[in-house]
Amino acid sequence: MELQQWKQNFIRDYLDEIDSLEMMEKLEKSAKRILNKKPVVLSPLAFNIEEANAEIDIAEKELSEGKGIKETEMHQFFEGWRKNLK
Numbered sequence: 001m002e003l004q005q006w007k008q009n010f011i012r013d014y015l016d017e018i019d020s021l022e023m024m025e026k027l028e029k030s031a032k033r034i035l036n037k038k039p040v041v042l043s044p045l046a047f048n049i050e051e052a053n054a055e056i057d058i059a060e061k062e063l064s065e066g067k068g069i070k071e072t073e074m075h076q077f078f079e080g081w082r083k084n085l086k
Contacts (some may be wrong), residue, residue: 024066034044 018024047055062068069077 017080022067023069026069 015027018027
């Protein structure tokens with residue numbers, strides 16, 4: 001599948017399903033973090049200890065600000081994701 005078609009499918013399958021501005025903001029922030037890293041560092045296994053600690057600090061700050069995702073919402077997200085893989 002060519003890249004442009006893959007992007008269109010991704011938008012249709014995932015982005016069009018998001019109905020929350022808060023979720024879109026979180027997704028945008030995560031995408032920016034990923035895109036600003038060197039390609040080798042895209043895998044979480046490639047984080048050094050300082051980078052891993054920085055990611056944990058960001059997550060803890062967002063959680064304390066009430067920006068976290070509820071467990072039930074995450075389960076629903078992954079259940080929908082799994083259904084799309086079949």
